[in-house]
Amino acid sequence: MTQSRRRFLWEAGGGFASLALVDLLSRDGFFAPRAEAAGSGPLSAKPPHFPAKAKRLVFLFMNGAPSHVDTFDPKPALAKYNGSAYKGPLTVGSNGRPVGYLMQSPFEFRKHGQSGLEISSLFPHTARFADDLCVIRSLHTDTAAHASGCLQMNTGNVSIGKPSLGSWLSYGLGTPNESLPSFVVMTDPRGGPISGPSNWTAGYMPAAYQGTLFRSTGAPLLDLATPAGVSERTQRGGLDLLAELNRRHLAAHPQESELAARVYSYELAYRMQTSAAEAVDLDQETAATREMYGLDHKLTADFGRKCLITRRLLEKGVRFVQLYSGGGHIEDTWDGHTDCISNHRLHAGETDRPIAALMADLKRTGLWDETLLLWGGEFGRTPTGEGVGKPGRDHNWYGFSMWLAGAGVKGGQAIGATDEIGFLAVEDRCHVSDLHATLLHLMGLDHTRLTYFHQGMNQRLTGVRGSVVKKVLA
Amino acid sequence: MSKQANPEYAAKDPENRLLWRVPYTRLSVEAIRDSILAVSGRLNPALYGPSMLPEIPAAALEGSSDPDKIWKASEEDEQSRRTVYVLLKRSMVVPMLEVLDLCDTARSAAKRMTTSVAPQALTLYNGGFVNKQARYFAWRLVNEAGRDPARQIERAFRLALARPPTDAERDALLQFLQEESLEQMARVIFNLNEFVYPD
Numbered sequence: 215m216t217q218s219r220r221r222f223l224w225e226a227g228g229g230f231a232s233l234a235l236v237d238l239l240s241r242d243g244f245f246a247p248r249a250e251a252a253g254s255g256p257l258s259a260k261p262p263h264f265p266a267k268a269k270r271l272v273f274l275f276m277n278g279a280p281s282h283v284d285t286f287d288p289k290p291a292l293a294k295y296n297g298s299a300y301k302g303p304l305t306v307g308s309n310g311r312p313v314g315y316l317m318q319s320p321f322e323f324r325k326h327g328q329s330g331l332e333i334s335s336l337f338p339h340t341a342r343f344a345d346d347l348c349v350i351r352s353l354h355t356d357t358a359a360h361a362s363g364c365l366q367m368n369t370g371n372v373s374i375g376k377p378s379l380g381s382w383l384s385y386g387l388g389t390p391n392e393s394l395p396s397f398v399v400m401t402d403p404r405g406g407p408i409s410g411p412s413n414w415t416a417g418y419m420p421a422a423y424q425g426t427l428f429r430s431t432g433a434p435l436l437d438l439a440t441p442a443g444v445s446e447r448t449q450r451g452g453l454d455l456l457a458e459l460n461r462r463h464l465a466a467h468p469q470e471s472e473l474a475a476r477v478y479s480y481e482l483a484y485r486m487q488t489s490a491a492e493a494v495d496l497d498q499e500t501a502a503t504r505e506m507y508g509l510d511h512k513l514t515a516d517f518g519r520k521c522l523i524t525r526r527l528l529e530k531g532v533r534f535v536q537l538y539s540g541g542g543h544i545e546d547t548w549d550g551h552t553d554c555i556s557n558h559r560l561h562a563g564e565t566d567r568p569i570a571a572l573m574a575d576l577k578r579t580g581l582w583d584e585t586l587l588l589w590g591g592e593f594g595r596t597p598t599g600e601g602v603g604k605p606g607r608d609h610n611w612y613g614f615s616m617w618l619a620g621a622g623v624k625g626g627q628a629i630g631a632t633d634e635i636g637f638l639a640v641e642d643r644c645h646v647s648d649l650h651a652t653l654l655h656l657m658g659l660d661h662t663r664l665t666y667f668h669q670g671m672n673q674r675l676t677g678v679r680g681s682v683v684k685k686v687l688a
Numbered sequence: 689m690s691k692q693a694n695p696e697y698a699a700k701d702p703e704n705r706l707l708w709r710v711p712y713t714r715l716s717v718e719a720i721r722d723s724i725l726a727v728s729g730r731l732n733p734a735l736y737g738p739s740m741l742p743e744i745p746a747a748a749l750e751g752s753s754d755p756d757k758i759w760k761a762s763e764e765d766e767q768s769r770r771t772v773y774v775l776l777k778r779s780m781v782v783p784m785l786e787v788l789d790l791c792d793t794a795r796s797a798a799k800r801m802t803t804s805v806a807p808q809a810l811t812l813y814n815g816g817f818v819n820k821q822a823r824y825f826a827w828r829l830v831n832e833a834g835r836d837p838a839r840q841i842e843r844a845f846r847l848a849l850a851r852p853p854t855d856a857e858r859d860a861l862l863q864f865l866q867e868e869s870l871e872q873m874a875r876v877i878f879n880l881n882e883f884v885y886p887d
Contacts, residue, residue, distance in 0.1 A: 405755060410780070422805050427748075435807065436745050436783055437814040448868055452876050453813070455864050459857060460881045468698070470712050473881050475804035480879070483809035542754060 257396050257422055259388040262658025267688075268586040268621035270528050270535075271383065271657065274569060275367075276561070277407050277540040278360065278547025281319075281554055281595035281607050282615035283636040285562075286349045288323035288332045291634045292316055292597055300598050304637055307600075308358050308609045311551065314599030316635060317607070320555050329626025336562035339570030345626040346573065348686050349617045352630025352639035355593050355646050358611040360549065361408040363592030366646050368413040370675045377417035377666070379650065380534040382675045384423040385666065386659045391531030392482065393489040395426035395435075398527055398535045400520045405542030414536065418668040425536065428494070428523070435490055453484055493526040507571040518568040525575050528585055539565045548591055551600050554607040573619065583621055586656050590616030597635045613639035616649065622656040624688040644683055651680035656687070714802045715884050717788035718771035721817070724878055725768055727848050728824040732768040739775035740766040745816065748783045787811045809879075818878050825874035837865045841873075848877045849886075 283289050296318040300306060307313045321334040326344035333341045340347075357363050362372035369376040377385070380397035389396035399414045407413050414425025426435060440449045460477050467473055496509070499522065507522045508514025517539060524535045540547030540561055550557035569589070576582040594614025600606035613632040619625060630642035651661040654675065661680050665672035674680075697708040704711060715723065725731035740762040749755040758780050761767065774782055781790065787807045791800050812818050825844070833843035841861045845853040853861065864873060877883065 411786070420803055422803055426807065435810065436747050436787075437807075437810040437816075439814065441814055441816075441819045444872075448872055451864070451868055452872055455860060455873075456813075456876045456879050458860055459876070462854075462856065463880070463882050467712065470885075472712060472714065472802065472804055473885060476714075476809075476881055476884075479804050479806045480809040480813065483806040483813065486806055486810070487814075 257384060257389050257392060259390045260386065262387060263660045263663055264658055266622060266656060266658030267584060268656045268658070269584040270531075270533055270581075271379075271586045271588065271653065272524055272528070272572070273379070273534070273536040274565070274587065274589045275407070275536055275538045276548050276565070276589065276591040277364070277402065277538045278544070278549035278561075279363070279591040279593045279595060279609060279614070280548045280561070281550065281558060282351065282610075282613070282632070283595070283597050284319045284321050284554065284558055284607075285334050285336055286332075286615040286617060286628070287351045287594075287632060287636050288334070289319070289597065289632075289634070289636040292318040292636065295635065300635075300637070302637065304612055306596055306598055306608060311608055312601035312604075313608075314601050314604055314606075316597055317599040317605070320605075321558075327626060331626055331628060336558055337566045339566045340573075342570060343573050343619065343625075346619045346623075347617045348619065348623045348625055349615055349628040350630055350644050350649070350683065350686070351613075351615045351628050351632060352642050352644045353590075353594075353614050353616055353646065353649065354639045354643060355611045355614075358593065358609045360592060360609075363609075363611065364407045364413055365409060367590075367592045369415070369417065370647060370650055370677060374409060374412045375415070375417050377419045377423065377675070378414050378425060379653065379675065380414060380425050380536060381416040381419055381423040382654070382664060383534050383657060383659075385419055386654075386664050387533060387657065389531060389533050391489075393485040394493065394527065394530055394532055395486075396533040397423070397425040398428050398532055399425040399538075400428045400523070400536070401538045402541030402546075403516055404540070404546040407538060407541065418673070419666055425534075428490075435486065438487055438490055440487065450484075453480060456480060489530070493530055494523050496522055496526075503575070506574065508567045513563050514565075514567050517565045518571065521568040521572040522575075525572060525579070525581070528576070528581050529579065550595065551606045551608065553605045554595060555605045576620070585620045586622065586653070587619045588616065588653065589618075590614070597637050610637065612637055618652075618656075618686060622688055623686060627685070629683065629685045642683075642685070645679060647676040647680035648683055650675050652683045652686050655682045712885050715886065716800060717785050717790055720788060720812075720884050721771040721784065723883070724818065724821045725770075727878075728821040728874075729828040730768045730821065730824050731770070732765055734769055737773075740769055740773050741775050742767045742782055742784075743816065744782055744784075749780075784811050784815065784817060812879050813875070819875060822875035822878060823871050825878070826870040829870055829874070837862055840870060841865075844874065844877055849880070849882055 283292060295316040297315050300316055319334065321336050323332045323334050326333050326341040329345045331344040331347060331349065333344060355363055355366055357366060357372050365374060366372045368378045384396040397414065416424035428435065440446065457477065464473050464477065496519065504510055507518035509518045520537050524537060527535055544551055545557055548557065548561050576585055593609060593611040595607035596610045600608045613636065630644055631640060632638060633640050654661045654664060661674060661676045665674055694708065701708055722731065741759060743761040744759060749759060774785065788811065789800055789803055829840045829843055833839040838858065841853055841858055845851060861873060
């Protein structure tokens with residue numbers, strides 16, 4: 215009896231269960247932070263499959279698909295062929311869009327750092343960290359459409375309803391701080407990615423693993439703030455009364471784990487009102503930090519704020535943070551159909567300095583050694599213009615670039631290659647599933663062993679594909 | 689069978705693997721929302737007609753690709769219809785429904801999952817819908833039970849839980865009402881475990 219009163223099975227649904235050791239019937243200290251309460255839920259910290267440096271992941275998602283030949287994949291041959299028609303076998307033109315001539319990049323590529331990694335003039339700040347970046351120039355994906363491309367990059371599958379990368383990490387590793395969500399998403403104020411929450415869903419896993427959407431201003435979580443006109447004393451007094459009444463109810467149903475879990479959830483929510491609010495309170499940051507992130511400049515203020523909040527969340531133990539640059543309509547994202555040049559100037563300008571600031575700050579605070587960074591979008595852009603004489607570029611799913619940096623990553627290198635003009639990944643081809651396998655590996659998880667039983671199968675983020683890109687590893 | 693505890697069975701099979709009792713099941717989000725409206729007195733029982741769009745927090749719209757156009761809330765009387773009339777839009781699921789375990793609307797689901805996570809507590813305790821309905825519930829209690837707190841409590845329990853309060857519960861609520869408003873008591877009642885896990 216004592217055991218059944220003191221030990222509650224913590225049912226998170228979907229077949230996942232772990233034992234909760236929350237002694238809800240004890241009279242003292244019920245509202246104090248409880249050591250035994252942490253480590254009892256579905257998000258309790260779990261050991262990785264094997265030791266790994268990376269404990270956290272930041273995914274800088276450049277929504278809309280940045281052009282690789284204008285950013286991290288220099289193609290001198292495009293100058294030679296500039297203005298001539300593409301004669302290769304690949305289909306150009308998504309959704310019947312007009313096809314133009316091959317177009318050289320207007321952005322100058324220069325070698326940076328001791329490694330001499332080539333980066334375009336779009337990223338003067340990021341370029342200072344060239345020796346930390348591992349660019350994969352040979353990515354390819356299964357779709358040329360944004361919605362399915364974002365879903366594939368986030369969930370490993372082109373259709374809606376599969377758990378996202380962050381959900382897999384939360385499921386596999388849990389979180390060391392149960393006063394905050396393990397998986398945080400921040401979207402662009404211009405809008406989110408197409409399919410919205412399907413990009414950070416837990417899919418068929420328990421909802422506890424889904425990403426939590428933070429706002430970049432105001433309350434970072436929905437309904438996190440005490441309602442207007444309700445005093446702190448009233449807020450707490452109501453919760454105390456609720457707990458007392460629930461405790462009486464629970465005493466008559468001592469073996470009901472869901473009731474116990476629900477009682478606990480109100481206390482966690484109350485802690486989150488404070489802990490999440492602390493993470494986004496940037497007033498304590500110095501003027502130098504604000505300047506470094508570009509918080510006081512209109513162009514960089516939004517993404518800078520998100521990068522700074524990211525550092526704060528990482529400090530507090532959040533496992534996975536995903537930031538979106540670009541959202542809403544075509545040119546409000548990196549989707550430079552009409553004028554890729556000014557589009558990329560804008561979006562790179564908004565993000566370059568904040569991202570460099572985040573990297574510098576992670577190094578300053580020591581978080582760098584445990585943090586993995588990933589930069590990129592859902593695919594790349596064509597080496598051709600979109601329409602004759604027009605500066606736009608169309609979608610390219612045959613080959614594109616992303617970069618990794620931080621814990622466990624061998625920086626100062628570019629892996630793989632596209633063809634002469636940057637259309638097709640030809641060397642060390644890296645499918646999105648290979649990228650996912652590599653990210654999980656860097657976090658200490660074997661993508662073939664991280665499985666979730668659903669619909670009669672042990673499901674994987676990588677499906678039946680994926681192999682770790684060994685060249686990435688330090 | 690019953691849902692009541694049997695200490696002997698509970699000791700032997702605390703997880704109820706052998707189904708010695710009826711398992712406790714949380715109401716679906718539709719039933720939770722409808723119950724709140726019914727208890728507050730604002731439920732609009734109108735049948736048929738087009739879907740309605742309940743008010744959702746502006747913050748929720750920031751994640752959508754078209755925040756200005758994607759969601760225009762219906763008039764409040766329309767919003768107060770049963771939850772089955774809520775418009776289900778794949779790209780913008782009403783946060784209260786989503787947080788409280790609505791199934792994935794893009795595909796078939798064999799069953800609803802029930803989770804017990806903190807964002808649900810934030811929605812039901814701090815969210816605009818529940819706090820507004822708590823105000824209506826308080827007005828209803830004054831209308832139907834007058835100014836006597838003990839009668840208000842009695843009426844509140846009858847409406848929300850279909851039973852009278854125990855002496856201990858009445859005492860706890862009376863004490864609460866010495867410092868706090870009826871609206872705040874109503875807010876707490878909507879959040880009770882018993883309200884969403886009815887006997």
